[in-house]
Amino acid sequence: MTVLIDLILLAMLVITAFRIIYIKDLFSVVMLFGIYSFLCAALFVTLDAVDVAFTEASVGAGISTVLMLSTIAITGRKEKLSLHSHTFATLIVLLTGGALIYGTFDMPLFGLADNPVHEHVAPRYIETSPTEIGLPNMVTSVLASYRGFDTFGETVVVFAAAIGVFSLLGVRGKPTELLAQEQGLTQHKVLRVVAKISIPLIILFALYVQFHGDFGPGGGFQAGVIAAAAFILYALTFSLRKAVGVVSPRFVKYLAPVGVLLYASVGLVSMLNGANFLDYNVLAADPVDGQHYGIIIIELGVGITVFSVMLGIFYAFAGQVEKANVQ
Amino acid sequence: MFEQHLAVLPVLLPLIAAPLVVLINKPRAAWLLSTLFVGACVYISFGLVSATMDGGALRYALGGWEPPWGIEMRVDSANAFVLLTVSVIATLVLLFAKESIASEVAHKQLPLFYSAYLLCLAGLSGILITGDAFNLFVFLEISSLATYTLVSLAADRRCLTAAFRYLVMGTIGATFILIGVGMLYMKTGTLNMLDLAERIQAVESHRTINTGLAFIMVGVSIKLALFPLHMWLPAAYSFAPSAVTAFLAGTATKVAIYVMLRFVFTIFGAGYVFEQMNMEIIVLVLALAGIFQCSFVATTQSNIKTLLAYSSVAQVGYIILGVSLVSLTGLTASLLHIFNHALMKAALFMAVGAVFYRMGSVQIIAFQGLGRRMPWTMSAFTIAGLSIIGVPLTVGFISKWYLVTAALEQGNWLVAFLVLVASLFAVVYIGKVIEAAYFKEPSEDADATKIKEVPVSMLIPMWLLVLANIYFGIDTSLTVSAATAGAEALLNGSSLVGGVQ
Amino acid sequence: MSLIFEHFNHWVVVILMMIGLYIVITANNLVKKVVGLNIFQSAVFLMYITMGKVVGGTAPILAEGVTQYSNPLPHVLILTAIVVGVATTAVGLSLVLRIKSAYGTIEENEFQNKEDVI
Amino acid sequence: MSALDYLSAALLLLGFIFSLSGAIGLFRFPDFFTRIHASSVTDSSGAVCIILGLALQTNFDLVTVKLLFILFFLLLTGPTGSHALAKSARHGGLLTIPECQEKAKDGVS
Incomplete structure (x- = not known):
């Protein structure tokens, strides 16, 4: 039964991806990409990777899509005719794909318990981590303890992205400097009421994910993204100006390094x-x-950095959109 | 306590400094803090080189988890040598950057610049010393993201398209490496490099491993700008801020070359890559093609930064050529040239940066008559240029000497001949600049009274590199012994398993 | 027949990778290039997760009465890789925005003409 | 199978039918407003049926509560989303089919 679901999801993935090649309307491309990410997340669930699915759904379908949408809001939504040599691309793709297909014939078969992947390193994580680390979620144990340095690197990658975006687009100024123009969806009464109800719930959920990640799926990264999503929703429905008044971009900029330092300080x-x-x-x-x-503190560090960076990146992009609208 | 953590500090120090710099948010203080931390890295690298000189390796299990369950840092004489190169260049460029960057990057963005610089250094050091294949990918991405940022900070708008092209190529390269590592993991069940090396031997059917090797080689080749995958490099080097170009030219491609060496010699094993897969022929041909094609293109450039960037691709060809000879001398020549080329190219790009600082242009016209107006800068350029050509008493000569010796050792007269012929191209493109600087009158629109020598703080790092070019060209005992130790460590990858301190 | 089913996931992953790569190479619009990169990377994530699956296993969260868990290590690696992916996307898109304001276009064929030939 | 199982199966089937009809409606209806009507109404009712059906399959523990939370959230966000979409379309100047026809007629006369 799961195999059937697997096959259907895979087929849908291919169709979605294939469609993206030919569509010239960028809005559709981005929407299809969001769908692609959600399908990936669903597939990850069927493949038992719940933590990954959680992340893919919040990042791929959430943050990435929002960033792409704000980009095309400025750059326009039509792709013009492509002049590239398609034979060259086809050649490269066929060559690479051929090499990969050649490699797959030797790959261990799907899902067997005695594949090499499951034999050498992994059994230790599965068998002894619950006693060594004391957490039921093995993914969190491996992520935060056995391979904690990778996760430190991951936090630094997020921080590096923030440095890149801030230096390219600038950190938004103080609220008083902002344009007086009232944005937000003032007309949408229903939307605002529902947003008002759900934003506290989302933040509460983020905290749950943050501190419950040791026991179930979740952790600092997902929690940070979800918390940032709550503020992004606020900014979208009640205007950027108000959101900036609640959490200022300067604060966000200074919060991002704090998370990295918190992580490092544990070490x-x-x-x-x-x-x-x-x-x-x-x-x-x-x-x-x-x-x-150790795990609680480093997860907190990850959560703080991810939250502030995601929100900061959103502010930077939204600031650009605002600027473009005024001009 | 300090001794115990020696192997992790080169990564840790810049990683901690980067967020601190953002928190401080004052350009001068940020520069001071960065310089302190990077200087400390140099000191530590010296310690690592001397600790591994006898052929042993330092291992450091992060989180206290023994490998392969945890991640380990692993320093042997090969990566300690490259690490020293990287941290020395990073420090000197940082000294140079204080004036140079302040004139090219907006004042407000300086702390972000230093933070990105530190992140880039941390990423590069991490790639060098990690003993875990996936951890390498993470650090690769840290350094890459920081590099895209650094490249895009210049005032010239073309830096943006260059950075974007670099981002696309770099991400494809990194993802290829990720695919390759995934295939190795699929067949062996481990990510630790030494463990991988051991378990790959035991794998019977080789198709997936072959594909993994191919993907890793292509991915790394993009990162190290091996011909014909080098197209991102000239644009990125030409339009990045001067100090960034000096830093990247001295470090980024070198580290990527080290990654290739590590995968080929430690993980797959030279016998597998070169004897079973016959990779050395492909690599040899590409290296020679790159040397000739890019040297030729360099002679046609009028933008001196682009000229030097193409020259860099050609020099990468020399390094890869040494690897493809698969001998101790060849590998020694490669490692030597990694160090030597970092010295000369960083010096050259600093000199060009100094010219840009005064003239606001790096076109060859701007160089006309500079020999008299900026004597220190131009003499530095000349000496480093002679080093690129391979004139005796400079480090360039030493590299070429070892390379030619390695080729002759195998009776490969053709390769030795071609290496010497290619040097003639260097004479042409370096000579072009020197001719403009010393034998041409300044162009008329340049205001002669304004042009004077650059501040001493820019000259000192430049001249330190130039003097190093001469010193290591005369007294080769230190570099050659370090490079030989590194080459031996790489060639006898398996014997190192026992040689743990 | 069984060969097809056992390798089906791998082949789909290969197809997805190639679609992503094709979009990156042929797309004229820079945003679409970024989308292509994302598709390419997601396909690699799928490859890793596929190899971690054990048929009959469950998610690697300790539960009573479960003896067979899927492999947690690929999950951890891919969590990291997803974060790396979004970081690259964010930097790439900000570059696109700056390119738009500097050149007035993000169509590759349009701005390359204005650029000095490198 | 107990009575609860039958009930659950029936609910799941009903949910399936709702979702399917929504999908068909999305393709068959002529314009934006009718399409969003088809998809939003059936989506919400399909989600209610499926989640209730799933809830009956649990042991009535924490999982049930979580499912009910999801249901609450879906009921909150689904209709709001469709409402916002339709309203934005209206503000953006999108007309329904009768309005279009009327406009066309006015234009002719």
Whole structure:
């Protein structure tokens, strides 16, 4: 049964992706991309990757789509005729695809429990992480402890993106400097009422995801994106000016490095206690407790950075849209 | 305590400094803090080089989890040597950048610039010292994102399209590497490099591994700008701020070359890549084609930054040529040239940056008559240029000497001959600039009274590099022994498993 | 027949990758190029998650009465990779916005003419 | 199968029919307003049926509560979304089919 769902989802993915090649209307392209991301997320669920599905849904279908929409709001929604040599592209694609297909014939078959992937490193995570780390969600254990340095790198990547976007588009100024023009969907009474009801719920959900990530799917990254989404919704329905009044871009800019530093400081405390960087065992008398403290703090660091960076990037893009509208 | 963490500090220091710089948000303080941290990295790299000189390796398990379950940092004489190169160049460029960047980037953006610079350095160091294939991808992306930002900060609008092209190519390259690593992981179940190396030997059917190798090689080749995948590089180098170009030319492609060496020699094994797959022929041909094509294009350029950028692609060809000879001498020549080329290209780009600082242009017309007006800058350019050509008593000569020796060792007269012929192109394109600087009258519209020598803070790092060019061209004991140790470490990848300190 | 089913996921992943790559190469519009990059990357994510699946296993969250879990390691890697992807997208799109304001167009064939030949 | 199972199956089937008819309506109806009508009404009712059907399959524990939360959220956002969409279309100057015909007639006469 799951195989059938799998096949249908895969077929839909291919159709969606294939359609994107030929559509020249960028709005449709972006919408189809959002659908593509959601399909990916659904597929990840059927493949047991709930954490990944969660992230893909909030990032691919959420943040990426919003950013793309704000971009085409400025750049226009039509792609003009392409003049590129399609034979060249086809040649490259066929060559690369051929190499990949050649590689697949030797690949371990789908879903067998004795594939090499499941044998060498992974069993330790599955068997001993619940006792070593003390968390039921193995993904969180691996993410935050065994491969905590990767996650530190990931947080830094997000921070690097913020540096890039801020330096390219600028951090938005203070609210008083903003254009007086009242934006937002003032006409949409229903939308505003519903947004008012749901925004607190979304923030509450973000906090749940943040602190419940040790036990179920979720964690700092997803929570940060969801919390940012609540403020983005606020900005969209009640005007950017009001949102900027609640969380100012300057604050966001200074919050982003704080999360990275929080993460790093956990590692530095481990170092001071004589252990290696990011070794949480030494954070408390009992190693399992230490792991737990460490993971909660670093997840908080991730959450803070992701929240502030996503919101900051949105402000930067929305500021550009506003500027374009005035001109 | 300090000793214990030696292997992780080169990544950690810039990673911690980058957010601090944003928090401080004052250009001068940001510069000071960056310089302090990067300088500390140089000190640590020296420590790492001396600690690994005897052929051993330092390993550092992050989070206290022993590999392959956790991520490890792993420093041997090969990456310690490249790490030293990178951190030295980073420090000198940072000294140079203080004046140079302030004139090219808006004052408000300076803290962001320094932060991106530190992130880039952290990413590059991370790529060098990590012992985990996926962690390498993460650091690759940190450095790439920071690089796109750095390139796009220039005032010239063309830097934007250059950065975008770089972003598209770079992302495709990184994703190719991700595909390759995924295929290796699929067949072996591990991500740790040493562990991978061991377990790849045990894999019986090779198709997936072959495909993984192909994807990793193509992905890395994009990153290191191997001909014909180099098209992003000239644009990015030409339009980035001067200091950024000097930094990238000295470090980014070098680190990518190291990644290729690490994958080829440590993970796949030279025997597999070169004997079973016969990669050395493809690589040799591409390297030679790149040397000739790009050297030729360089001679036709009138924008000196573009000229030097094409020259960089050609020099990458020399390095890859050394690798394709698959011998100890060839590999030593490659590692030597990684170091030596970083010295000369950083010096050249700094000199061009200095010219841009005064003249506001890097077209060849702007160089006319500068020999008298900016004597220090132009003499620095001349010496570093001679080094590129490979004149004796400079480091360029040493690299070429080892490269030709390696080719002759294998009786490969043709390659040795071609290397020497290609040097003639360098004579042409460097000579063009020198001729303009010393033997032509300044163009009339240039206001002669305004042109004077650049501030001392820009000259010092430039001349330190130039002096290093001469010093290491005369006294080669230090660099050659470090490069030989590195080459040995790479060639005997398996023996290092036991050589852990 | 079984070969087709066992490798079906891999082949679809290859097709998706190639569609993404094709869009990146042929798209004239820079936003569409970014979309293509995203499709390409998502396909790679799918490849990793596919190899982590164990038929009959469940999500790697400890539960009573479950003995077979899917492999958590690819999930962790892809979580990181997704974040890297969105970071690249954000920087790429801001570059697109700046290109629009500097050149007045984001169609590749239009602005390349104005650019100095590199 | 218990009575609850039958009930759940019936609800799931009903939900399926609603969703399918919505999808067909999306394709068959002539203009934007009729299409959004088809998709939004059936979407909400289909979601209610499916989630209730699923809730009956659980052991009435935390999962049920979570499902009900999802239902609440869907009921909140789904209709609001369609409403906002339709309203924006109206503000943007999109006309219904009768209005179009009338306009065309005015134009002729």
